[in-house]
Amino acid sequence: MFHWSHGKASQTSSSLTAVTMPEDAGVKSVALSAYRCDWMQHAIDRLGHLCRLRRGWDGHNGLPANKSTALFASSVIGSLMLPNIPAPSIMPLSYGGIQVEWHRNGWDIEIEIAGPNQVFVYTRELTSGIEQEFSGGANLSRLRQIIDLIKT
């Protein structure tokens, strides 16, 4: 199952099936590349859309996503992409920032990208109610550990 939140949610079972294909490391590598391409293509399409939003898209004075922020967001998203991690929702913020988020497996994960190298992470585990907030730059490994918990 491949989750995508904004319509182009094409089922990419072929790439995912291939990712889980056992034994042959070469096949795995190629399949992972296909998965990566698909995941990133959706992300890039969505980021492009956010950059093309009209001013006032939020019903008030919201700006389209800042292009340098979108470019940086694509690198953050790419660095978090692992097999069996569903694609995130990629949402605009009224000031031109971008929010990347997952809400699944009992976790809320929200990554605010305010600009290049300005990353703020919020996580909440629903059962315990425990919330964490930290800036992302130096804590990408910590973020990866949490994202690992929402695998399909």
Added chain:
Amino acid sequence: MPLYPPKDVTGDVIRHDNPTIADSSLLIRHINPEEHVVPDENLGGRRIGSNAFSATSGDPDHGVSVDLGQLLEEQGLALSAMVPHQFGAVSLKVGDVRSLSLAVGSDPETFNEFHGQVWGVKNSGLRRRLHNLVIGWVRELPDVALKK
């Protein structure tokens, strides 16, 4: 009743809290059905995302745009009067917003004299707290939950 907000030398409204805006009155936030709604598998459906309460662009005081329900009602208008076609809208109570130490004031615009700001929403934590204060729909989006 116009509220005559304070302005800087360039004519921009500056952050202020206007005590004539009653704690019991409502603030209206517009919800874009395409960009403010997020799928939530934990909830089993779609809901308004915290990004719907993001500070407005270019505002050094981190203001979130709203319509002031008190002014709309004084003019005999519906709370949804300024909500764009096909958008949803939600309401928050002014007193609840002030309890977060946020300032509520008027910031009239050429095409929306009822426009106001919630100033001080400078991080995602405050954005989420603002989201949690939503009390209901002003114009409902079908099959979309208000919050977690």
